[in-house]
Amino acid sequence: MGLLRQSEKLGLPLMNLVRFKGMPILDQLNLEEKLLRTTSDNWCIVNDGANAPTVVMGVSGKPAELLELESVIGDNVPVIKRFTGGGTVIVDEGTIFVTLICNKDAVPKVQPYPRSIMSWSGKLYDEVFQGIGDFQLRENDYVFGNRKFGGNAQSITKDRWIHHTSFLWDYEDRNMTYLKLPSRAPEYRSARDHTEFVCRMREYLQRSAFIDKTIKALDNYFMVQPATPADVNSCQVAKFAHSTRLLSKQELEDACSSTKPGTIAQSASI
Amino acid sequence: MIPIRILNRKRAWAAVGRRFLTSHAAQNPLSPPPAAAAFPGHHGLPFLSHLSSRLARPSHAGAGFPSSEGVSIGNFELILIVLLCWRWKRRCFSGSAAAGLPEDGTVDVPLAQTGEGIAECELLQWFVKEGDEVDEFQPLCEVQSDKATIEITSRYKGRVSRMLYVPGDIVKVGETLLKMVVDESQAPVQSVDSQVPIKVSGNLDGELSSGADLNTTGSGGVLCTPAVRHLAKQYGISLSGIQGSGKSGRVLKEDILKYAAQKGIIESSGIPLGDQLQDELGSVQVIENPSDKKVTLRGFQRAMVKTMSMAAKVPHFYFVEDIKCDALVELKASFQKQTTDPGVKHTFLPLLIKALSSALSLYPLVNSSFNEDAMEVVLKGSHNIGIAMATPSGLVVPNIKNVQSLSILEITMELARLQQLALANKLSPEDITGGTVTLSNIGAIGGKFGSPLLNLPEVAIIAMGRIQKVPHFDEKGNVYPASIMTVNIGADHRVLDGATVARFCSEWKRLIEKPELFILQLR
Numbered sequence: 001m002g003l004l005r006q007s008e009k010l011g012l013p014l015m016n017l018v019r020f021k022g023m024p025i026l027d028q029l030n031l032e033e034k035l036l037r038t039t040s041d042n043w044c045i046v047n048d049g050a051n052a053p054t055v056v057m058g059v060s061g062k063p064a065e066l067l068e069l070e071s072v073i074g075d076n077v078p079v080i081k082r083f084t085g086g087g088t089v090i091v092d093e094g095t096i097f098v099t100l101i102c103n104k105d106a107v108p109k110v111q112p113y114p115r116s117i118m119s120w121s122g123k124l125y126d127e128v129f130q131g132i133g134d135f136q137l138r139e140n141d142y143v144f145g146n147r148k149f150g151g152n153a154q155s156i157t158k159d160r161w162i163h164h165t166s167f168l169w170d171y172e173d174r175n176m177t178y179l180k181l182p183s184r185a186p187e188y189r190s191a192r193d194h195t196e197f198v199c200r201m202r203e204y205l206q207r208s209a210f211i212d213k214t215i216k217a218l219d220n221y222f223m224v225q226p227a228t229p230a231d232v233n234s235c236q237v238a239k240f241a242h243s244t245r246l247l248s249k250q251e252l253e254d255a256c257s258s259t260k261p262g263t264i265a266q267s268a269s270i
Numbered sequence: 271m272i273p274i275r276i277l278n279r280k281r282a283w284a285a286v287g288r289r290f291l292t293s294h295a296a297q298n299p300l301s302p303p304p305a306a307a308a309f310p311g312h313h314g315l316p317f318l319s320h321l322s323s324r325l326a327r328p329s330h331a332g333a334g335f336p337s338s339e340g341v342s343i344g345n346f347e348l349i350l351i352v353l354l355c356w357r358w359k360r361r362c363f364s365g366s367a368a369a370g371l372p373e374d375g376t377v378d379v380p381l382a383q384t385g386e387g388i389a390e391c392e393l394l395q396w397f398v399k400e401g402d403e404v405d406e407f408q409p410l411c412e413v414q415s416d417k418a419t420i421e422i423t424s425r426y427k428g429r430v431s432r433m434l435y436v437p438g439d440i441v442k443v444g445e446t447l448l449k450m451v452v453d454e455s456q457a458p459v460q461s462v463d464s465q466v467p468i469k470v471s472g473n474l475d476g477e478l479s480s481g482a483d484l485n486t487t488g489s490g491g492v493l494c495t496p497a498v499r500h501l502a503k504q505y506g507i508s509l510s511g512i513q514g515s516g517k518s519g520r521v522l523k524e525d526i527l528k529y530a531a532q533k534g535i536i537e538s539s540g541i542p543l544g545d546q547l548q549d550e551l552g553s554v555q556v557i558e559n560p561s562d563k564k565v566t567l568r569g570f571q572r573a574m575v576k577t578m579s580m581a582a583k584v585p586h587f588y589f590v591e592d593i594k595c596d597a598l599v600e601l602k603a604s605f606q607k608q609t610t611d612p613g614v615k616h617t618f619l620p621l622l623i624k625a626l627s628s629a630l631s632l633y634p635l636v637n638s639s640f641n642e643d644a645m646e647v648v649l650k651g652s653h654n655i656g657i658a659m660a661t662p663s664g665l666v667v668p669n670i671k672n673v674q675s676l677s678i679l680e681i682t683m684e685l686a687r688l689q690q691l692a693l694a695n696k697l698s699p700e701d702i703t704g705g706t707v708t709l710s711n712i713g714a715i716g717g718k719f720g721s722p723l724l725n726l727p728e729v730a731i732i733a734m735g736r737i738q739k740v741p742h743f744d745e746k747g748n749v750y751p752a753s754i755m756t757v758n759i760g761a762d763h764r765v766l767d768g769a770t771v772a773r774f775c776s777e778w779k780r781l782i783e784k785p786e787l788f789i790l791q792l793r
Contacts, residue, residue, distance in 0.1 A: 157421045158407060
């Protein structure tokens with residue numbers, strides 16, 4: 001009651017902060033979709049590192065176009081198709097996720113459409129990275145200079161929106177080789193390959209400092225209130241059909257086969 | 271995309287002070303030609319269909335300045351356009367030909383344009399099927415554009431008659447997504463690009479209330495309102511160099527501001543202060559009657575709705591008293607005269623606040639909070655006296671902590687600090703929580719007294735009217751001028767009774783009328 005009163009007094013909307021560490025990205029995405037679609041609260045989810053290297057594609061990503069499928073299948077890398085738009089990333093323990101789920105009226109002057117939300121997020125992270133590197137929101141990415149370290153995706157529903165970001169605090173060069181150079185890329189990428197295009201946030205600040213600064217920046221727009229996993233569970237409806245899914249090996253193999261001209265699609269031996 | 275056809279209706283808009291011009295279907299090569307039939311009995315009434323879709327900007331778009339793309343669902347633009355057309359229909363204009371409504375009431379619902387370069391979206395899924403009845407604002411489908419998946423909701427209540435795409439299809443902006451059968455009464459108008467962003471509602475307002483035609487000529491045929499044209503002139507910007515993001519490529523105010531920001535003419539956050547204030551108050555929509563404006567409450571105002579609704583549930587009683595302030599006036603004048611620090615401004619409030627604290631020491635029940643569930647009253651140890659302040663953002667009540675331990679000078683400084691922060695909208699949660707009783711100095715603005723609502727969970731609030739010079743009688747029956755302040759103490763009758771409040775008020779009054787009594791309390 002006390003915190004509710006504080007938020008009313010200030011006129012700032014409440015935002016529930018949920019923090020995880022090492023949560024599997026599939027679980028995180030399912031949770032996010034559930035909170036977006038079945039609750040009417042504002043949420044910030046911070047997952048300090050996923051648990052295992054996983055490829056995450058946007059809702060309409062086509063594996064054959066985006067992934068080096070032979071390596072992905074050969075190395076048993078899980079591939080997920082998430083419920084938001086956007087491009088393909090490979091996430092692991094070095095990726096920090098920050099997700100914002102908001103009611104459309106939550107932030108004054110922010111309208112529930114992509115550019116407005118993206119622009120506001122740029123301002124939010126401007127505060128986080130003030131004095132650190134040459135941070136900017138460039139097209140739809142967070143960059144230091146011209147190197148990307150944070151990628152964004154959104155989903156906008158009738159009354160709410162989600163804006164989630166995967167931050168490359170650190171990454172393995174090797175993992176980047178699972179991803180093809182995408183055909184749809186921001187202009188500033190200028191056809192650079194992954195290693196020339198992205199950079200590591202660890203070269204700029206500590207993990208915990210980044211998370212703390214992010215929460216502090218959110219305090220300017222919301223009354224941020226820590227929520228426990230129990231709070232999270234109590235908000236969710238029992239049955240929810242999430243759209244994020246893990247692609248099956250068969251699907252990946254079919255996609256792989258379909259890229260090879262003149263061959264008959266066959267199941268690969270296990 | 272089928273552009274809005276807006277008729278030039280001088281008479282129609284005389285009452286509302288607006289005029290519109292027909293726009294050109296030919297301006298958008300993607301739009302199919304408008305239906306030719308005139309609407310029987312309603313001379314060329316255009317048919318608007320609205321789609322509240324929100325589309326992403328292309329990935330090459332720069333960051334930073336909010337622009338007028340995308341759309342959102344504004345109930346505003348929906349209501350606005352629906353009612354505009356309703357008025358037109360009622361007035362039965364005649365005029366230049368516009369597409370009429372086919373007799374069967376079928377509407378083409380297009381994938382609307384953001385205005386800046388996004389050419390197509392992928393259809394991800396339908397939420398409805400042919401034959402379904404849909405309500406206004408019901409989600410119709412989901413599309414993907416660039417980084418975002420977006421739900422597209424229906425602007426109409428009607429029935430889905432035909433869906434023209436399947437999931438996976440790439441739909442060009444402006445192409446018809448589906449056809450719906452709607453009631454005639456739902457402002458039948460031709461399909462248009464309905465994507466006027468909520469953010470630009472101020473813009474729309476500006477356009478509508480400009481009282482002049484939308485000018486399609488001049489400046490190389492750039493479509494914009496005179497108000498926008500004037501703004502461009504102010505910044506010395508040529509309109510021909512600007513890409514319009516509004517309907518049919520219209521140049522909007524935000525396009526000008528963005529261009530100016532890019533050119534370094536203005537700072538990138540260059541929304542004029544007036545607009546910022548307007549935004550602070552809430553977006554303004556124009557509906558029906560031109561003298562009415564609808565304001566969506568945000569921030570402090572929104573908070574006030576909630577707190578006052580809760581307060582209204584508490585049984586209040588009111589105790590009104592007049593307090594002679596002659597001695598107070600003299601004392602304040604003396605402080606001001608003697609003060610060595612020019613930065614300190616002495617007012618009545620710190621004295622009143624300190625006197626209040628003294629009275630609270632004798633009547634701690636007035637400085638308490640009531641927990642109804644536990645049926646318990648917590649007598650608060652600290653006197654955290656809240657001072658209601660009117661700021662540009664609305665009513666806010668910061669409090670001065672531990673007044674019982676502060677000197678009058680310290681109270682003066684703290685009050686000044688809180689006032690500054692309140693005006694700048696920079697009060698911290700610490701400043702505005704933990705109050706135990708509230709003072710409302712409504713008299714600073716004016717008025718005799720008010721009937722204030724409690725600032726829950728406090729049990730008392732004191733509204734002070736303006737100090738006024740009124741004639742009084744002395745013991746001998748002679749008239750003399752007295753400075754009188756009327757106060758109204760609102761109290762929670764579940765906790766406080768009239769006698770307690772009356773005695774508390776007497777004590778407070780005693781100290782104000784005879785401030786020399788403060789000396790007795792000096793340690």
